[in-house]
Amino acid sequence: MEPIIKLNNVSVSIGQKKILNSINLEIFRGEVFGIVGPSGHGKSTLLRTIIGFLKPTQGTIRVESGDRQLFGFATQDNSFYPELTVQENIRYFGKIYNLKDSEIEKNMESMLKIVQLENHKNMLSKNLSGGMQRRLDIVCAMIHNPKILILDEPTTGLDPMLRKDMWHLITTLNSIGTTIILSSHMLDEVELLCSRVAILKNGTTRYSFSISDLKYMSPTQEIHLILFPGQYEPLAEHLKSNSIISHYRIEKGEAYLYTQDASTAIYWVLYAAKEMNERVLDLDINQMSLQQIFEEVQK
Amino acid sequence: MKLLAIIRKNITILLRNRLSTSLILLGPIALLVLIGVGFNTNSPLGIKVGVYADKNSEITNDFIAKLGKTNFTIERYESEQKCSESVIKGRSHLCIAFPNAKNGSSGEKRQKVKFYVDYSRYNLVWTLINRINQQLTLASNEVSIDLTDDLLNSVKSNYIKLQEQQESIKSIQSGIDSINTQLDSLDLGYRFNFNTTSMDRLLAESGNSRQKIQNFRDSTISDLDDSQAKLDGLQAQAIHTRAMLDEQNSKLKQTRKVMQKAYDTINCSRIDHQDLSPYIYNEDLFFQKMAEKNSECSILLTTINQLNEYIAANEQQIQAIDQLLEGIQVSKAKISSMKEKTDAAHKDTMESLYYADANINLMKSQLNNASNELSEKQISLGTKMGGIKSSVRKDSELFAGMEADIGKSADQLRKITDIEPSSIINPFTTTIQGVATERKAYEFMIPILFAILITFVGILSASTLVIKEKKSKALFRNLISPSNDITFIIGTYLTCLIVLVGQLLFLLLIASLVLNVSLGTNPLNILWLIILSCSAFIFIGMIIGYIFKTEEIVVLTAVCIIALTIFFSGIILPLESIKPPLNIITSISPFSSTSQAMNKLMILGQDMQAIGREIQDLSIKLAALAILVVATYKIGKKNVI
Numbered sequence: 001m002e003p004i005i006k007l008n009n010v011s012v013s014i015g016q017k018k019i020l021n022s023i024n025l026e027i028f029r030g031e032v033f034g035i036v037g038p039s040g041h042g043k044s045t046l047l048r049t050i051i052g053f054l055k056p057t058q059g060t061i062r063v064e065s066g067d068r069q070l071f072g073f074a075t076q077d078n079s080f081y082p083e084l085t086v087q088e089n090i091r092y093f094g095k096i097y098n099l100k101d102s103e104i105e106k107n108m109e110s111m112l113k114i115v116q117l118e119n120h121k122n123m124l125s126k127n128l129s130g131g132m133q134r135r136l137d138i139v140c141a142m143i144h145n146p147k148i149l150i151l152d153e154p155t156t157g158l159d160p161m162l163r164k165d166m167w168h169l170i171t172t173l174n175s176i177g178t179t180i181i182l183s184s185h186m187l188d189e190v191e192l193l194c195s196r197v198a199i200l201k202n203g204t205t206r207y208s209f210s211i212s213d214l215k216y217m218s219p220t221q222e223i224h225l226i227l228f229p230g231q232y233e234p235l236a237e238h239l240k241s242n243s244i245i246s247h248y249r250i251e252k253g254e255a256y257l258y259t260q261d262a263s264t265a266i267y268w269v270l271y272a273a274k275e276m277n278e279r280v281l282d283l284d285i286n287q288m289s290l291q292q293i294f295e296e297v298q299k
Numbered sequence: 300m301k302l303l304a305i306i307r308k309n310i311t312i313l314l315r316n317r318l319s320t321s322l323i324l325l326g327p328i329a330l331l332v333l334i335g336v337g338f339n340t341n342s343p344l345g346i347k348v349g350v351y352a353d354k355n356s357e358i359t360n361d362f363i364a365k366l367g368k369t370n371f372t373i374e375r376y377e378s379e380q381k382c383s384e385s386v387i388k389g390r391s392h393l394c395i396a397f398p399n400a401k402n403g404s405s406g407e408k409r410q411k412v413k414f415y416v417d418y419s420r421y422n423l424v425w426t427l428i429n430r431i432n433q434q435l436t437l438a439s440n441e442v443s444i445d446l447t448d449d450l451l452n453s454v455k456s457n458y459i460k461l462q463e464q465q466e467s468i469k470s471i472q473s474g475i476d477s478i479n480t481q482l483d484s485l486d487l488g489y490r491f492n493f494n495t496t497s498m499d500r501l502l503a504e505s506g507n508s509r510q511k512i513q514n515f516r517d518s519t520i521s522d523l524d525d526s527q528a529k530l531d532g533l534q535a536q537a538i539h540t541r542a543m544l545d546e547q548n549s550k551l552k553q554t555r556k557v558m559q560k561a562y563d564t565i566n567c568s569r570i571d572h573q574d575l576s577p578y579i580y581n582e583d584l585f586f587q588k589m590a591e592k593n594s595e596c597s598i599l600l601t602t603i604n605q606l607n608e609y610i611a612a613n614e615q616q617i618q619a620i621d622q623l624l625e626g627i628q629v630s631k632a633k634i635s636s637m638k639e640k641t642d643a644a645h646k647d648t649m650e651s652l653y654y655a656d657a658n659i660n661l662m663k664s665q666l667n668n669a670s671n672e673l674s675e676k677q678i679s680l681g682t683k684m685g686g687i688k689s690s691v692r693k694d695s696e697l698f699a700g701m702e703a704d705i706g707k708s709a710d711q712l713r714k715i716t717d718i719e720p721s722s723i724i725n726p727f728t729t730t731i732q733g734v735a736t737e738r739k740a741y742e743f744m745i746p747i748l749f750a751i752l753i754t755f756v757g758i759l760s761a762s763t764l765v766i767k768e769k770k771s772k773a774l775f776r777n778l779i780s781p782s783n784d785i786t787f788i789i790g791t792y793l794t795c796l797i798v799l800v801g802q803l804l805f806l807l808l809i810a811s812l813v814l815n816v817s818l819g820t821n822p823l824n825i826l827w828l829i830i831l832s833c834s835a836f837i838f839i840g841m842i843i844g845y846i847f848k849t850e851e852i853v854v855l856t857a858v859c860i861i862a863l864t865i866f867f868s869g870i871i872l873p874l875e876s877i878k879p880p881l882n883i884i885t886s887i888s889p890f891s892s893t894s895q896a897m898n899k900l901m902i903l904g905q906d907m908q909a910i911g912r913e914i915q916d917l918s919i920k921l922a923a924l925a926i927l928v929v930a931t932y933k934i935g936k937k938n939v940i
């Protein structure tokens with residue numbers, strides 16, 4: 001399959017500082033591609049280079065079409081005018097992207113429906129909630145029907161509910177055929193949404209793999225457990241002696257249990273807690289593999 | 300369409316900000332109203348003038364009374380020091396210290412009136428001094444009138460004396476004119492021209508005669524030569540004929556000799572019978588022989604006779620030829636003699652003719668020399684006469700000039716004597732006539748006010764709009780859109796221009812309808828000027844916005860630029876008092892061009908042609924600023940990246 005975007009040994013310098021160094025990436029049509037990495041390690045620069053806003057100092061970027069209309073870009077800071085209403089913003093950016101009035105109206109209607117802002121189109125943008133503003137930003141990025149949507153930290157600053165809404169929106173946009181490239185430092189989000197992922201450190205890609213490969217790469221899963229009254233150690237030792245978990249750690253009155261198969265271990269954890277008269281207040285299963293890889297990368 | 304969207308977006312954002320909207324729309328109106336109300340008069344209300352003067356001086360008292368009538372508030376002080384201190388303490392705007400009464404009336408010494416002023420109140424000082432000087436001049440004039448009257452009497456007596464001198468000069472001039480006329484009548488124009496034509500004709504005839512004589516001599520000599528040649532031929536022929544005759548005669552004589560011999564031989568004179576003896580015996584034969592001998596002797600004798608005749612004839616011919624030869628010789632001698640005589644005569648004649656020619660030429664030359672000498676003498680005389688005439692004419696003109704000057708002087712003196720002493724004190728009565736029709740004070744301020752508004756709003760609105768856009772999170776989306784940089788630059792410029800021009804037109808409408816301010820002969824000219832001026836200041840604002848990164852620095856810079864522009868505009872200080880190189884700021888700033896052009900259009904009522912220089916100046920600055928706008932935008936964009 002021919003990639004829609006291919007970066008070949010791309011380096012970018014701003015002034016004397018080298019931000020990206022020999023990046024090699026392939027992004028395919030219809031996928032959700034994640035770029036993860038710590039803050040300040042070149043995620044935004046990489047995205048800006050992909051859309052052609054920054055010119056590579058070395059290497060080549062091949063995109064399916066050189067047209068800027070190919071890309072939609074949603075920044076982490078909401079790139080629209082807060083003093084304009086929702087539809088004024090959308091109409092303005094539609095014009096800037098050379099759309100006709102009829103196209104703008106048509107696209108606006110459908111996009112507002114997708115992001116569920118159709119009832120707020122006359123509101124001033126600054127009066128929208130954080131999630132709505134993020135969705136408006138995506139509408140502004142999508143008004144010209146780009147084939148590729150780039151989302152730079154799309155859920156930063158959103159509460160869990162809004163994050164889920166955003167994930168849903170991303171999935172929906174992907175389902176209508178839009179290739180999505182998102183950058184995030186939230187690994188759960190990337191794991192959930194992305195079919196493939198690249199990890200960036202010090203301006204270079206350290207890993208690039210598909211999420212399905214994670215199972216082979218991940219040594220363990222994490223069960224996050226909060227109990228009352230919280231006698232974690234006997235419970236954990238019991239589970240460990242029965243080889244339900246491989247190891248554990250207890251921090252600030254919460255326990256983190258590590259296992260190869262969390263879906264099976266969870267029953268044993270609940271059973272043991274009941275036996276020890278402990279009430280389960282919270283229980284989460286975290287795919288820790290990406291996290292561990294990420295941590296590994298940081299080391 | 301993109302531009303429209305950008306402008307619509309900018310104006311919508313501007314209008315949604317109530318504070319900026321009210322500042323932009325209401326600020327200038329408030330300013331206009333305040334100026335309209337505050338400067339609706341041109342009288343010096345509330346200006347206090349401190350006076351120190353001797354109370355006994357009538358002139359001073361009269362002057363102070365007049366000053367009081369011109370709306371100045373007069374305060375008298377006991378001493379000059381207190382009066383000057385009142386200015387320092389701010390109780391008076393100006394202090395006037397008059398000289399003492401006894402000195403002031405003497406008229407012998409020029410008296411000084413002192414003004415104590417506070418130069419820190421720059422504009423006020425000169426206005427006050429001018430106004431009070433007017434009043435002071437009136438008072439001092441009255442003192443001068445008496446002195447002037449005396450002066451006029453003296454002038455009258457001088458006028459009479461001058462008239463007498465003028466008459467004397469007139470009579471002298473008349474005498475000189477008479478001499479001049481006589482000199483003019485002298486004719487020195489006669490030309491000495493001796494006629495040498497007859498001599499030339501004589502010379503020509505002599506030449507012709509010489510030619511004829513030469514021709515005659517040549518033809519005569521030629522004819523004589525021909526004759527001589529013919530005689531030579533004849534002589535040769537005669538000699539030849541004589542030689543032939545001699546030869547023939549000789550031959551004839553020889554033949555005769557032979558014949559004689561034969562005759563003798565035959566012995567015809569006797570008969571020799573012996574010869575016939577053989578034949579005696581034959582008679583017949585004898586006789587026959589006898590007959591034959593007789594016949595031969597007869598023939599010989601006949602022949603000899605004939606030969607003698609021939610010889611005699613030949614000798615006669617030879618004799619004739621000899622005579623002919625002698626004749627020829629004589630003729631040739633005569634011809635030679637004729638030739639010699641002809642040559643001698645020719646030579647003598649030619650020499651005589653040449654001698655005559657030489658004499659004629661000598662005479663002619665002497666005549667010409669005499670003529671030239673006379674002409675030179677005549678020219679020299681003419682030159683000398685010209686000099687004399689010129690001198691006489693100059694003298695005449697000098698006297699005429701003197702007479703005219705004296706006449707003029709007398710006339711001027713007469714005129715002076717006709718003038719009233721008060722007119723001499725004030726030869727010019729001043730009436731201040733403005734080049735524009737008289738208006739209220741605020742009307743004259745309108746062009747400056749508009750220039751200030753354009754400067755303020757243009758720079759501030761453009762710089763604010765640009766920095767707001769730069770700080771806007773939406774900037775990134777604009778930059779990654781498929782719209783080029785120029786579109787956004789023009790969008791920003793047009794937004795500011797629409798707001799500013801709209802605002803100014805609104806103010807012009809109010810000024811025209813409510814305050815009756817004139818909009819010049821063609822309001823469209825003002826519109827063009829406003830667009831040009833606004834563009835220049837908008838560009839300056841945009842440059843500031845693109846260069847700096849924070850809103851605070853942009854506003855501060857904009858205010859500094861505005862302050863500099865106004866400070867070096869001639870509003871606060873006269874432009875002429877700004878020294879180089881600081882006056883470069885004035886020439887760089889578009890403010891002076893704007894205010895001057897506004898003044899010409901609105902106050903002086905001139906047309907676009909009159910503001911051509913200002914329009915050209917603004918256009919050049921506009922082009923330079925436009926280039927700077929694009930350059931700073933590009934630099935600013937790099938900083939965003």
